[in-house]
Amino acid sequence: MNIVEQIKQPILTEMELFEKKFHKSMASKVALLNRITYYIVNRKGKQMRPMFVFLTAKMVAGEVNERTYRGASVIELIHTATLVHDDVVDDSNKRRGFFSLNALWKNKIAVLVGDYLLSKGLLLSIDNNDFDLLRIISVAVREMSEGELLQIEKARRLDITEEVYYEIIRQKTATLIAACCALGAASVLPEHSEWIEKMRKFGELIGMAFQIKDDLFDYTDGPIGKPTGIDIKEQKMTLPLIYALNHADKKEKRWLINSVKNHNKDKKRVREVIAFVKQKQGLIYAEQKMIEFQQEALLLLNNFPNSPYKEALVLMVNYVIERKK
Template identity: 35%
Template sequence: MATLDQIQETIKPELAQLNAIIAHTLHSNSALTDHIVKEYLRTKGKQIRPILVLLSGKLFGGVNDKVLYAGAAIELLHNASLIHDDVIDVSSERRGVPTINSVWDNHVAVLVGDYFVAGALKCAEQTHEYRVLNSLSNMGANLSMGEIDQIDNARNHEITEQAYMTIIRRKTASLFVSCVEVGGITAGADDRRLAKLMKYAELLGQCFQIKDDTFDYFHDPIIGKPTGNDLREGKITLPLIYALGRKELPEHDEMNRLVHKATLTDGDIGRLVDYAKASGGIDYAYRVMQRMEKEACQLLDDFEPGPTVDAFKSIFSYIISRNK
């Protein structure tokens, strides 16, 4: 299996072009805006989402200008959501650097996030594909609804696995689906095979979120998020959902009462985290991810074997094995 760095190397020129489009699109006549944008773009992250757009384009005929602009639109929307998330979460750091809201203020951060959205629309317009705009608008709606549902479920203590899967399908997987969809559309993909790749991407996105959620059960300075942070925010994730479903365990009733408390203390959170781990919650999450990976690889069997298909398989493996 290729590493993510190796996959990036195979599309290095295309990724550089895509990032140049982003920089050009965000350039403005405002000195403050340009300064903030320039500082923000210094740390690009792993860029998994634009990589998926480019790989989808390669799979369906090749990366052209439309594919590049579609990928830029996706990356701009993704980063807009991160900037807004930092405001909502009162985050002071992202990717090892201070957030826009911590350096300036929430007002500026929200406006910069909005500016990224405007840039995404400009890039989408350059594809001259109505279906790209449709994909992006559907994705934006799903992202928002997923987050709103998560807040609502946290307030109502909704903790079923089905509800959890619906939320992560919306708030995370919808973006992954849109990545391969716009890449395929702009490369001239046929509907049947594009639908299969979109299902692959949905599984990948769900797996990405499940893996992210497992980090919350361990203290790791690399991740930078305190143990049990999701529980502090009222979010019940898959490992604990599984553990709370094991009614045969002697601690079940006590833990079920505990999770429904209006306010959890640090001690409560520690007990719930330990219970989830001891009851096999982490192992269950990995079994679910491995099942998703198997299904995703079967979907890819419909495509001609080659480096691009191998890259899609490697990305899925990376998502499960990553440590941050």
Template identity: 50%
Template structure:
């Protein structure tokens, strides 16, 4: 698998402009805000979402101001949800640095999330970009809905595969899908093209989250920077476990659910992992992730060939093969 920096090579000049514009847009006249926003810039991850906006723009004609704006907006909303997620999950770390809530407390993290969200919306509004705004506000709704359904279901330990897909569609795929659509929107209004980008973004987003959920079962703490078995501790049932439970007798299901209920200790977590292995839950989830990745790639290939299309295809492979 190519490293992400190689994959994104063709995008480098555009990405430099994006970074500058993003940092610029985050400057304020409030010292505390500036300090926190600076810190957020330092915490930045692989920035796959803005990369997808820019690549989708390239697929449909090339980069322009509206594409940069879309990339900034998507990254702002993503950052806002990460800051809120860390409050939601009581997380102390984010990308190997202390989280905003850990450094400045929940108080400030909630407000910073709201602030970033509103700045994102205003970026579209101030440019009278109704269409961008509409796509992304829907993503914000779907993201919070997805997370809320996850919390609801986790308490009952009865997430079905259907519900799992609804959850990850909302919490992860909606923003990735919106990002792809917005990238295309910067060059075309053609509903077919936009729909195609939206659908491929959805497949990619689903593959992304299934892979993410697999980390709980396939890596160790050092590799990924989050404690392994976290989902289980929070009673979040993800695809490997959902599949394993579906393959089991009622008696087995009861026994495993009992383990999940009190899975505070390593031994219990290991027993759950063994159960998933026995039922081939990891293999199944990996297969489903690859299927969705393949669907995304098929659609990407309907666009004209270019170095950007190659990058896009490589990103899909990266997402579904990454180990952190």
């Protein structure tokens, strides 16, 4: 049994029922839409986000309810919508090894499908008066948009400090995982704002560690993770690079900024940048920070009694920083 299956084990029944409910929540009277949503459902990823929702709910209350299923469906609908829109924005033809919607059905249809999924998610909450859950999700969507735009703005000038980097990844990545954990708690214990906030913070810390791990893949040789140097080619300022910049002399700094700005398509130059970042201990520093976020997340779980759900969340936290892709 692989690690993801182990994590899923205590909520296997919930995940199976969730799949049916999620598929149903996508249904439309338009045949083309149903064909596309069928394609989406059959090419799903690990489904970590709904897993966070169910594990959190079960850990804090020992049970789930219909609100939990709706919360998991809404988060997955909105997450899927953002991925569809991302592929259009990035002009990406592949998603998890399969053709993206824009590659198969072109940009206009892909954007409309993304909008449809977004509206289905919002209506699922509104129709059931889950306004507290809708608020959690809406804040996450706003922050994700702000994080993407902040990253684009900073990439133009390459003037990202470590603090700004943390703010970007908090908004871009961590906020959605934070929303999953807050949703799980809020769905079963709507009155316990302290526990909801604790779980939101827990999700945020895991999200921060997750993104730093993702950034480290950019410096990994071989086929695991994403292709080496892709962030440098896209002029993304990640933590290893920021650390190297902060510990470079004036001449090295000029060379580094010039390389990322003007020579990011030159494979030899990208390799030189990767070597320079490694030499300046950028990877070691980023790994330390990732472990700090992971340890802080684990500390928050100490507030809860031992259970299979807590154990699965501990496994999840460790998986985030030990995964190979």
